[in-house]
Amino acid sequence: MIIDIQHVNWQRETGTIINDISWQVQPGEHWCLLGLNGSGKTTLLNMINGYIWPTTGKVAVLGEKYGEVDLREHRKKIGWVSTSLQQRLHGRDTAESIVLSGKFASIGVYNQIGEQEREQALLLMRQLDAEHLTGRTYDTLSQGERQRILIARALMAEPELLILDEPCTGLDIFARDQLLHRVQHIATGAQAPTLIYVTHHIEEIMPCFNKTLLLRGGEVFAAGDTTDMLASERLSEFFSTAVDVRPEPGGRYSIRLTGQDAQSQA
Numbered sequence: 008m009i010i011d012i013q014h015v016n017w018q019r020e021t022g023t024i025i026n027d028i029s030w031q032v033q034p035g036e037h038w039c040l041l042g043l044n045g046s047g048k049t050t051l052l053n054m055i056n057g058y059i060w061p062t063t064g065k066v067a068v069l070g071e072k073y074g075e076v077d078l079r080e081h082r083k084k085i086g087w088v089s090t091s092l093q094q095r096l097h098g099r100d101t102a103e104s105i106v107l108s109g110k111f112a113s114i115g116v117y118n119q120i121g122e123q124e125r126e127q128a129l130l131l132m133r134q135l136d137a138e139h140l141t142g143r144t145y146d147t148l149s150q151g152e153r154q155r156i157l158i159a160r161a162l163m164a165e166p167e168l169l170i171l172d173e174p175c176t177g178l179d180i181f182a183r184d185q186l187l188h189r190v191q192h193i194a195t196g197a198q199a200p201t202l203i204y205v206t207h208h209i210e211e212i213m214p215c216f217n218k219t220l221l222l223r224g225g226e227v228f229a230a231g232d233t234t235d236m237l238a239s240e241r242l243s244e245f246f247s248t249a250v251d252v253r254p255e256p257g258g259r260y261s262i263r264l265t266g267q268d269a270q271s272q273a
């Protein structure tokens with residue numbers, strides 16, 4: 008099993024942040040994690056990466072039980088692309104050196120970078136439409152270009168699990184679409200890692216995400232096949248407001264508010 012979370016709780020002085028979450032991810036599945044602000048998505052990802060520990064319950068990722076595994080080694084098998092990662096990078100580094108640095112996480116020694124790794128980095132940049140960014144410093148890249156570089160960086164370590172945490176934040180509709188098609192390409196390629204895609208936006212759910220977890224108030228509202236999870240009736244209940252979800256050509260979805268909120272905004 009890729010992820011096996013059993014009856015996990017996370018208690019803070021302010022209250023219960025994660026309440027009895029169980030979630031299993033099997034090989035061959037790609038999951039979308041959907042939830043509004045404050046629903047517990049980041050907290051759950053922090054648990055999957057072993058940065059926070061559940062108050063009760065069990066977490067196992069890629070077959071390793073947390074509490075029994077060396078997390079620093081284990082994390083090398085997990086790629087995590089998030090906005091907090093962006094803030095930790097050096098703006099003066101070139102695009103290709105940032106991609107290459109993804110390998111350090113995996114081998115830990117700078118001078119083991121050789122021609123093979125450089126070729127691998129360039130190949131990944133090509134796959135992410137970012138080859139032309141070679142030589143450019145990170146701080147001169149657009150948000151869409153940065154995201155593609157960060158995904159290439161994560162893939163450099165050949166992770167078994169790749170978590171994309173709201174990768175389309177700040178992208179215009181064209182850059183967003185381009186990135187989403189790259190994600191679809193990664194998910195359907197040979198030896199693809201298992202993907203977890205975190206978002207608030209139904210329109211971003213690509214056809215590769217065959218499973219969806221709906222998270223609300225620190226609890227699993229529902230989990231299962233994406234087609235079932237995105238039914239209008241279920242999502243209306245999830246958002247506590249009437250929505251109309253429609254399948255669009257290309258296996259994607261659109262959503263429209265039809266309830267009270269829509270009327271009050273009119």
Ligand SMILES: Nc1ncnc2c1ncn2[C@@H]1O[C@H](COP(=O)(O)OP(=O)(O)OP(=O)(O)O)[C@@H](O)[C@H]1O
Nearest residue numbers: 019020021024042043044045046047048049050051
């Ligand atoms: N260390 C902490 N101590 C107390 N409360 C916390 C802590 N970390 C998170 N929370 C609270 O837990 C809830 C869930 O937070 P989390 O960041 O997991 O949500 P999220 O779904 O990722 O939200 P967003 O979409 O806004 O990023 C929030 O109400 C947050 O304020």
